[in-house]
Amino acid sequence: MLVVNTKSRSGQEAFEAARQALTTQGVELMDCHALTQPRRMPQVLSEAVQRGARRILVGGGDGTLSCVLKPLLGQNVTLGVLPLGTGNDFARSLGIPDTIEAACAVIAQGYSARVDVGLANGRPFLNAASLGLATAIAKRLNKRLKQRIGKLAYPVAAAAEVWEHQPFHVRLKTSTQELELDVLQLVVGNGRYHGAGNMVAPDAALDDRVLHVYAITAPSVDAGREGTGLGHLQDLSTLARVAFSLRNGEHVEHPSVTTLQTARLLVEAEPSQEVNADGELIGRTPMRFELMPSALRVFVPAPEPTSPN
Numbered sequence: 001m002l003v004v005n006t007k008s009r010s011g012q013e014a015f016e017a018a019r020q021a022l023t024t025q026g027v028e029l030m031d032c033h034a035l036t037q038p039r040r041m042p043q044v045l046s047e048a049v050q051r052g053a054r055r056i057l058v059g060g061g062d063g064t065l066s067c068v069l070k071p072l073l074g075q076n077v078t079l080g081v082l083p084l085g086t087g088n089d090f091a092r093s094l095g096i097p098d099t100i101e102a103a104c105a106v107i108a109q110g111y112s113a114r115v116d117v118g119l120a121n122g123r124p125f126l127n128a129a130s131l132g133l134a135t136a137i138a139k140r141l142n143k144r145l146k147q148r149i150g151k152l153a154y155p156v157a158a159a160a161e162v163w164e165h166q167p168f169h170v171r172l173k174t175s176t177q178e179l180e181l182d183v184l185q186l187v188v189g190n191g192r193y194h195g196a197g198n199m200v201a202p203d204a205a206l207d208d209r210v211l212h213v214y215a216i217t218a219p220s221v222d223a224g225r226e227g228t229g230l231g232h233l234q235d236l237s238t239l240a241r242v243a244f245s246l247r248n249g250e251h252v253e254h255p256s257v258t259t260l261q262t263a264r265l266l267v268e269a270e271p272s273q274e275v276n277a278d279g280e281l282i283g284r285t286p287m288r289f290e291l292m293p294s295a296l297r298v299f300v301p302a303p304e305p306t307s308p309n
Contacts, residue, residue, distance in 0.1 A: 001031045001053045003045065003068075004082070005038045005060035014084050017100045018059055025108035027057075038064060046071035054078065055299075057107060061085015062127055066278035069117060069124040072296060079298045080107040086196060087279065089127045093191035093206050094300050111302040114294040115206035118190035118277075121287055125277035126206075128194035129289065131269060132168065132185035133216075133239065135276040167218030167235065169270045174262040181258060182221035184235055188213050188265060188289050195246075201259065202249030209293045211265060214251065215258045216242050265289040 002022065004015040015034040022029060030053065033044055038060070045056055045068050057080035058068055065081065072079060082103050083091035094115075096103055118125045170186055172179040189200030189212045201212040219234045238256045245251040252259050269285040276282070 001033070001045075001048045001055070002029050002057045003033045003035060003041060003048075003059070005041065005058075005064040005084070006034050006036050007038055014059055014082065014100055018057075018082050018104060021101050021104040022057070022107065025104055027104070027108050038067065041068050042071050049075050049077055055080060055107075057082065059084045061279065062087050062090055063279040065090055066125050066127075066280060069126070069296070073117065073124065073292070074295075077297070078112050079296060081298065085279075087194075089193040089196065090191060090278075092193045092197060093127065094298065096301065106301050107299045109299075109302055111300060112297050113207065113300045114297050116190055116209055117292040117295040118188070118211065119288075119290045119292060120188075120275060120277050120282055123277065123282050124292070125190065125282075127191045127278050128187050128189040128200055129275055129277040129282070129287070130185065130187045130194065131170070131267065131273040131275055131285065132183060135274050135281070167221055168273060170215070170273075171268040172213070172215075172260070173266040173268075174260070175264060176262075177260075179258070179260075181215055182218045183215045184218050184239060185216045186213070186267065187215075188267070190291070198246035199249040199251070201252060207294065209291060210261045210263055211289055211291060213260045213262065213265065217256050217258060219256060263291050 002019060004018060006012045006015060019029065019032055031048065035041055035044065041064065048056060049071060054076060055078050056072060058065060059082035062085055064085065081091050081096055082100060083096060083098050088098055091098065096106055118129065120129045167182050167184050169182050187194060187200055189204055191206045192200060192204040194200055200214065204212040216239065219238050242251045242254050242257060245254060251257050267285055267287045273285045274281055275284060275287050
């Protein structure tokens with residue numbers, strides 16, 4: 001079954017293109033839905049699974065994919081991804097091309113793999129959950145801005161938000177350690193990418209059974225300049241340097257970045273912080289993060305054949 005969120009940035013024009021490409025490549029469709037109300041997608045998918053659909057093909061962005069997870073978890077189904085959003089970080093982590101024809105070719109090829117799913121206070125997510133700057137940026141990323149300027153919406157929203165951003169205190173508890181930090185941003189990742197191509201960690205993978213965490217600490221607090229103009233400039237300078245290294249994963253080497261890996265994490269914050277997961281606001285701290293290992297089967301590009309030695 002094919003379901004497309006026509007409210008995603010390129011969903012309306014992509015629906016017919018996807019249906020035609022899948023049919024041309026020999027994928028038989030028992031049903032197709034072009035939904036203008038994304039909130040209906042979980043119900044539509046749940047009913048499809050009950051009717052016997054075993055290959056569920058979803059067109060939309062990361063938020064769309066995240067919201068349709070619940071009906072698929074624990075079911076004998078395979079998810080096909082048509083990346084139609086602004087960030088498309090789940091597709092990027094899987095190596096799925098960002099064109100309709102190429103993404104449909106991955107589905108038609110029929111190769112699949114199991115990936116982990118993250119949980120934030122029991123709510124499933126695919127890519128990453130964040131507190132701080134990334135969450136504030138997500139609040140500015142309204143649908144109109146995304147549809148008007150596409151991927152440029154992220155840097156535009158970031159530039160507007162960064163001047164107002166303030167550090168906050170977090171307490172991180174795993175099964176083996178506890179950390180207290182004053183941070184500007186905290187990211188808990190299941191996949192490799194978040195925020196339209198920023199890396200959570202260069203070695204993160206959707207099937208490694210671990211959450212990758214990074215925190216950008218606030219130098220203004222360490223220097224006793226929190227709340228001052230000079231302290232704010234220190235924080236801005238740190239954010240800028242880390243931001244430039246997020247694309248290639250070199251941020252993990254920055255002295256203001258703290259990283260850890262864990263299967264479970266409790267995050268407490270003072271003051272309480274809103275939490276963003278896969279581009280959607282899902283609640284406030286305290287927030288407990290966990291993993292569901294190998295919980296979702298998804299169509300992925302077939303691995304390249306290895307040449308004999």
